[in-house]
Amino acid sequence: MAFVGCAGAGLRAQTARAQLASTSSALVIGAGAVVAAPRRVRRQSALSMAITRPERYKSTDWIKSLATIPKSSILRRIQSHILANVAFAGIVFALHEMYPNIDIWSISPLPHTVLGTVMGLLLVFRTNSAYDRFWEGRKIWGGIVNRTRSLGVNYMNYLGPINDSPNPEVSKILIKLDQAFPISLANHLRGELEPNAALEKLIPKQNWQEYVVARNRPLLVCRLQSRYIAQAYATREERDGNTNAERETMERGINDLIDYMGMCERIVKTPVPEAYSRHTSRFLSLWCLTLPFIFVKADDWLVMPIMAFVSFALFSIEEIGHLIEDPFIKHPYAPGIDLPLEAMATTINGDLQDMITTVDQQLEALAALPPPAAPAEPSVPTMKFGAKSPADATLPPPIASVKSAGWNTNRNI
Numbered sequence: 001m002a003f004v005g006c007a008g009a010g011l012r013a014q015t016a017r018a019q020l021a022s023t024s025s026a027l028v029i030g031a032g033a034v035v036a037a038p039r040r041v042r043r044q045s046a047l048s049m050a051i052t053r054p055e056r057y058k059s060t061d062w063i064k065s066l067a068t069i070p071k072s073s074i075l076r077r078i079q080s081h082i083l084a085n086v087a088f089a090g091i092v093f094a095l096h097e098m099y100p101n102i103d104i105w106s107i108s109p110l111p112h113t114v115l116g117t118v119m120g121l122l123l124v125f126r127t128n129s130a131y132d133r134f135w136e137g138r139k140i141w142g143g144i145v146n147r148t149r150s151l152g153v154n155y156m157n158y159l160g161p162i163n164d165s166p167n168p169e170v171s172k173i174l175i176k177l178d179q180a181f182p183i184s185l186a187n188h189l190r191g192e193l194e195p196n197a198a199l200e201k202l203i204p205k206q207n208w209q210e211y212v213v214a215r216n217r218p219l220l221v222c223r224l225q226s227r228y229i230a231q232a233y234a235t236r237e238e239r240d241g242n243t244n245a246e247r248e249t250m251e252r253g254i255n256d257l258i259d260y261m262g263m264c265e266r267i268v269k270t271p272v273p274e275a276y277s278r279h280t281s282r283f284l285s286l287w288c289l290t291l292p293f294i295f296v297k298a299d300d301w302l303v304m305p306i307m308a309f310v311s312f313a314l315f316s317i318e319e320i321g322h323l324i325e326d327p328f329i330k331h332p333y334a335p336g337i338d339l340p341l342e343a344m345a346t347t348i349n350g351d352l353q354d355m356i357t358t359v360d361q362q363l364e365a366l367a368a369l370p371p372p373a374a375p376a377e378p379s380v381p382t383m384k385f386g387a388k389s390p391a392d393a394t395l396p397p398p399i400a401s402v403k404s405a406g407w408n409t410n411r412n413i
Helices: 002-021 059-067 073-098 110-159 169-190 197-201 205-212 217-234 243-269 274-290 292-324 341-367 390-394 399-404
Strands: 027-030 033-036
Touching (some): 110 169, 169 341, 205 217
């Protein structure tokens, strides 16, 4: 009878999951999982479902680019270089007017020509190395976007209501922790000490104080995810399928997030060698400061606007390399030049929020299911010929009953 009870319990569980899968025809495949939609969902507009493309520079924007030079954040950052070079060019022009016949005005431009090529190579290398760091940071965050999405799908499918998890609510906790990771990592990389207010809604209440005092908060978010996964599988009964493979898939995803965090920290904590940056700055400053001695004899007072333009062109290239060297830091005087970490975290948050909505719909559909019908009791065989138990009903009739029926028991057959 114990075996019959266990079989009945298993049958009821399978029946409930089968009813959940067939509650209505409004089961929609979305976000990589089966989404139960017991109520009508308002259709999203095509605009809200499409990818929002950032504004890009167009060749027709050249007039606007020239008109906004006075407002350029790069210009504000290098204005001390430009003013110093223009002022020194003015001094050189004044000396040329006072002493026009000294030999210094006949200096050959060949050294500046040769060194100009070397300086150009230094600037190109400096800018390229900075852009490599910028692009590496963007690729790392692309991996974070992909991995957080796949983890959300795993949490929903492996631990959600459509599976046989004993506590399907844990899938919502894990998806919210998945949402918290990119926000926490963005704050960590930008050096923001105060926790983001949005995180308090994503971190479980019992773990919030632990998060606030943590030294490495995004790492704690990963630890919490692993902790809740371990608790979910510790209370899970044996079933069909490879539960170890499911858990290993989710743990591997968490390890990938930790790896991405370490890659970002490597970019933040390893700047371009200071000796290289200082040498480039000194070389460029001395090259520009001595350039008026070449120009003043031929260009007279025009040497000052010429030096303003040359300084703006060269020092702006160097400054752009400094700005994009750390792609995660916010520059108050150069907004928009860092990676849009908040925008990427918002994209992740929206995708995972759709999965949380799906889990809520599945939980509602599961709660609305009628209780499964009890399994039918096994039939009892009819007892005949004076049988004392159901097992005796299959035996041949007694001899006395045969004789009373007038049968010849001594007959050879």
